[in-house]
Amino acid sequence: MRKYLNWLPPRIASKLFGFLSATPQMRKKIDRRYDGILAALQDRLKPYRDSHTKHSSIPETGRGRQEILDEMRQIVAAETSAWKKGFVSGAVYSGDDEHISFLNEVYAIQSQSNPLHPDVWPSSTKYEAEIVAMTAEMLGARTASESTGADKEICGVVTSGGTESILLAVKAYRDRARAVRGVKKPEIIVPSTAHAAFDKAAQYLNVKIIHVPVGDDFAADVEATAKAVTASTIAIAGSAPSFPHGAIDPIARLSELAARRKVGFHTDACLGGFVLPWAKKLGYDVPPFDFELPGVTSISADTHKYGYAPKGTSVLLYKDSDLRHYQYFKAADWPGGLYYSPTLAGSRPGALSAACWAAMVAIGKTGYMQATQKIMQTASAIKNEIKKMSDLFLLGEPLWVIAFGSKTLDIYRVMDCMTTKGWSLNALHKPPCLHLCVTLRHTQPGVAERFVRDLNEAIEHVKANPQAEGGMAPIYGMAATLPVRTVVEDLLDRYIDMLYRV
Ligand SMILES: Cc1ncc(COP(=O)(O)O)c(C=O)c1O
Incomplete structure (x- = not known):
């Protein structure tokens, strides 16, 4: 059949x-x-x-630490050679031995930290606030406040990766549209090449996703996107660049369209956020994609890709904190106390944020x-x-x-x-x-x-x-x-x- x-x-x-x-x-x-x-x-x-010990139940008595380390080292050695030698597309973005050792040291120093307890680990809050500030500055934060005269600052959060950043951005747009415009059946418009994380967000958050076919250049079709906007549109998104073909969508025109139609615009710079600003300074042909554009209201940029941080962090930036508020979770009635959580997880690995911060300040x-x-x-x-x-x-x-x-x-x-x-x-x-x-x-x-x-x-x-x-x-x-x-x-x-x- x-x-x-x-x-x-x-x-x-x-x-x-x-x-x-x-x-x-x-x-x-x-x-x-x-x-x-x-x-x-x-x-x-x-x-x-x-070929290796298999555990389908917790061992009766614990195994020796050295034996465990030896086995894990043996396993990882077999897995390392391919990416180390440059045989793998993407996946490991730096892979430099000295950089990895440094990040591992930072992780070890901070391995017990959890940003959910900001009084116990105020260091975690410091690292995350500075990661956001550094990324925002790199992606046009200063330019935006200068050109718009806005007193509202570009702000953001550290998440676990590109998918979480996208999911949270969609949540913020959905909840804002519901609260401000009474949108009951929210819709988001993306080019067909946008990362599947948008589909995942749409499915999880009960948002309708509209995929607009891309043009012959594999970049978003602005005219077709304009036709897809309805009274239920909460946001439009574009990639800089897209995962499949590395194409940079016409973010200037798409974000202008979004601003004209009074909807949000998300630049998915998960892959390019830590490449494009530098490529532009080096003289490569990089079209505008960040907060330099007044219609861009949020950006995702993955520190765990070309930020050269260990896996497990990304930055989600918003043009202003009003929009970011729609992302937060708050529960004031819970017997456990006044609960809040800015991102998806409750407890989070503060060590990953620390290592991300350390990567950024060490690389410069x-x-x-x-x-x-x-x-x-x-x-x-x-x-x-x-x-x-x-x-x-x-x-x-x-x-x-x-x-x-x-x-x-x-x-x-x-x-x-x-x-x-x-x-x-x-x-x-x-x-x-x-x-x-x-x-x-x-x-x-x-x-x-x-x-x-x-x-x-x-x-x-x-x-x-x-x-x-x-x-x-x-x-x-x-x-x-x-x-x-x-x-x-x-x-x-x-x-x-x-x-x-x-
Ligand atoms: C453009 C783009 N957006 C989002 C993502 C999702 O990122 P993550 O795998 O960190 O969740 C990727 C991953 O490759 C990507 O290339």
Whole structure:
């Protein structure tokens, strides 16, 4: 059945598949197929199942600390080599040994801290307030208050990552629109390339999400966005740049539209917030995307990406604190006391905020500038080489998130071949393509050359072996595809179940 469904447009195929799979007989058949797909993935994702101690219950008596450390060191050594040598797209943004040791030291100093107890750890509040202030200044805070004469300051919060920043921004817009404009059925408008975190936010917060198809340059279509605005619109969002293709949406025009229609505008600079300001200073063609634009009312910028902080922090900035208030949670009647929580979690790892602060002040503006220069130069070299490959084409004109596809080859087979050479690239779809998100790991001597050489070889291999079939549905965050085009969400449910199985 899959074979025939694969010829239909995905949305129709998915609907038809859902309908047909309701019969017990068909369900059994599908489950058997899923078992096969998941078993193949399991071998790749569960390599320690037979080679290491397994705990499905707490050990009766505790194991020796040294033994535990030895085992964990052995495991991590096997996992480190690929990203350390620059084989992995994105994922680890600095990876420098001295930087990591420094962050680990900071973490150790602060490992018990929790911003939920600001009297016990006032250091956590200091670090978070300063992370927000430094990020705001980097993203145009001063320019905004000067140009608008506003006495309200740009403010923000530290969150656990890009997804939480986006989720909280959507919550703030939803609750403000409800309180101020009486919007009962809130809607948010995003380009189709916006990160899936917006869909997650919409689903969690019961907000309707409207995806506007992007143009040929993979950037948001302003005219189409304007047509999607209704009385229920709470905000419009754009990416700087987008995760899939590294395209920077026309934030100036989108935010102008938002201001004209009196709705919020969120710039998702999770990926670019700590790159674009420096790239602009270096003379790269960076369009305005931050608070320099009067219509931009919030920005997410991930410290745990190009801020070079350890995983677990992001900054969400608001143009003024009125909007930020709609993000807070407060409970004045709780027997536990006057409870408040600015972000999603209650207790939070203060050590991560401390390490983020330490990363920012240790790197400094000069350090960020130098890092950005290396990334831009490496990305330019790679882009120029890809442009010479007649079987490949670049998607849009990206700065450093380089997406490429092929009109002549199965691009997922090219990826599979790169995987056998040790690479871990991101597979994307709609349209099928791959991307390499260039980080400091790729700026090491020889890495860009190795990428280009391996890519050329992969292309030649696929051309020489045209008969094999590649996968069809790329899995986010993995250099892997599923051998089916019509993926209904229950397969993803089972995939996640598999990950949690001991
Ligand atoms: C543009 C963009 N927005 C949001 C996110 C989500 O960030 P996180 O994975 O930290 O939640 C990402 C992650 O890659 C991203 O690239």
